[in-house]
Amino acid sequence: MPNVTTAEPFLLDVPKHLGIDAILRHRAAHEPDAIICEVNPEIDLTASTGTTAGALTRAYGKTNTKTNAKAKTSTKISKKKQDTKVRWRKVSVAEFNNEVVAVAKGLVALDIQPGDKVGIMSRTRYEWTLLDFAIWAAGAVPVPIYETSSAEQVEWIVTNADLKAVFVENDDNANTVTKIRHTAPALADLMIIEPRDSRPGAITQLKQMGRAVPDQEINRRRHLATSEDLATIIYTSGTTGRPKGVELTHRNFTTLSLNTVAAIPE
Numbered sequence: 166m167p168n169v170t171t172a173e174p175f176l177l178d179v180p181k182h183l184g185i186d187a188i189l190r191h192r193a194a195h196e197p198d199a200i201i202c203e204v205n206p207e208i209d210l211t212a213s214t215g216t217t218a219g220a221l222t223r224a225y226g227k228t229n230t231k232t233n234a235k236a237k238t239s240t241k242i243s244k245k246k247q248d249t250k251v252r253w254r255k256v257s258v259a260e261f262n263n264e265v266v267a268v269a270k271g272l273v274a275l276d277i278q279p280g281d282k283v284g285i286m287s288r289t290r291y292e293w294t295l296l297d298f299a300i301w302a303a304g305a306v307p308v309p310i311y312e313t314s315s316a317e318q319v320e321w322i323v324t325n326a327d328l329k330a331v332f333v334e335n336d337d338n339a340n341t342v343t344k345i346r347h348t349a350p351a352l353a354d355l356m357i358i359e360p361r362d363s364r365p366g367a368i369t370q371l372k373q374m375g376r377a378v379p380d381q382e383i384n385r386r387r388h389l390a391t392s393e394d395l396a397t398i399i400y401t402s403g404t405t406g407r408p409k410g411v412e413l414t415h416r417n418f419t420t421l422s423l424n425t426v427a428a429i430p431e
Contacts (some may be wrong), residue, residue: 271371
């Protein structure tokens with residue numbers, strides 16, 4: 166993790182009655198060139214984690230306060246790995262926001278409607294955060310799923326939350342969801358984040374699918390949620406029984422973000 170802070174305090178003046186997406190929109194309007202993270206798609210973590218994390222991310226400042234509070238997994242990198250010569254690409258607020266809009270358009274093309282529940286089954290990675298915010302931008306509700314969940318646990322979450330689509334990290338995760346798909350009639354789409362051979366990854370597919378969706382539709386959807394609306398459903402690990410869904414509103418995230426910036430302005 167780099168020892169980096171912004172030169173000036175974060176500019177964050179968002180009414181508490183708005184949804185979490187309002188914070189991204191505010192920063193895109195006022196601090197478009199601020200760097201929020203660095204992404205490296207080349208680091209191979211197969212040896213330590215059993216699979217490749219295609220777009221490893223390290224965060225700057227407080228931008229990932231919300232994400233870190235919500236993400237259900239973590240990826241550990243050895244000091245040796247961090248010291249190798251790898252090419253990290255800096256991502257600005259404007260770049261991230263533009264990508265969120267492009268992916269949200271793909272979700273609209275996928276017939277994701279405001280209020281629909283969309284699952285993300287993956288370790289913590291750039292695409293996880295990107296999908297998270299894109300689902301919000303489309304007016305929908307992201308539902309994280311542990312990437313180590315059994316087919317039985319996945320079946321419960323998919324059916325209990327009535328998921329309309331699920332994005333998984335790799336083929337192994339896809340196989341787990343496929344095993345229970347016949348029990349989830351509402352699950353219309355299953356997409357894989359990792360590209361494989363000639364198959365593009367889910368992010369690339371969504372961007373291609375959403376090219377015809379007008380900007381106005383995403384802008385409309387981004388203004389639908391208020392602080393009292395459902396933002397996500399986080400399921401417990403289920404070690405003592407079926408995973409229990411915890412509903413969090415947008416107020417939970419906006420309040421956390423605003424309080425963090427107020428307490429740690431640099």
